[in-house]
Amino acid sequence: MAHLTLPLQEGRTCLPLILLAPPPPGTNIPPPDLMRRTYQALRTGARNMLIQDWSNDDPTPPYYEYPPSRSPHPFMGLGKFVAGRVHQMRSAKSYLGAHPSWSDENSDPTCPRCETGPESFQPAVLTCPARTRVRSLWLKEVSSLAHDAPIWSDPTLIRALGEYITDTRPGFPPDMLPDQHSPPSTPTSTPR
Secondary structure, X not given: OOHHHHHHHOOOOOOOOOOOOOOOOOOXXXXXXXXXXXXXXXXXXXXXXXXXXXXXXXXXXXXXXXXXXOOOOHHHHOOHHHHXXXXXXXOOOOOOOOOOOOOOOOOOOEOOOOOOOEXXXXXXXXXXXXXXXXXXXXXXXXXXXXXXXHHHOOHHHXXXXXXXXXXXXXXXXHHHOOOOOOOOOOOOOOOO
8 A cells, every 4th residue: 555655755855754753852753744745745646646546547437427526526515325226317227118127138118107218317307298397397497418518517407317316216116206296396496
């Protein structure tokens, strides 16, 4: 492990100290400002090495269009179930019909709600005719789920996506859905 940190130490005159107790009198300790700058430089170097390692040595699969991130995705502020569903759907590893299943390699990719096409992330959220009413309540201004789409950085749209997923339950079998005649939850804030 120590050898892995050698690239981070290049060009540094000192490394930050971790003092668990006051140092003995007469100990020569670098000034706090130098230690703070050194720590920030080490942190930046470690993060850059991590992103480089993620991008070069273990690239994301071709089907995953979202770039690696050093910070949590903004949708992680949703409830853990909904945030997990978003991660699963973005990575094509969810229970949507068109996503590969470990338990049934020959599963039918057709959307069980509208039966008009494959049920994958984009169609399940943006185009499925059976979800039009709920989509018009929550996601009327969303037109893309691409990695650079506004939905991934706008907190209001992220909350709206969470409510949409809660209301429509994409990837659930139709017999596990709530009563189709009951209205979906009403937006508490006006979605964009």
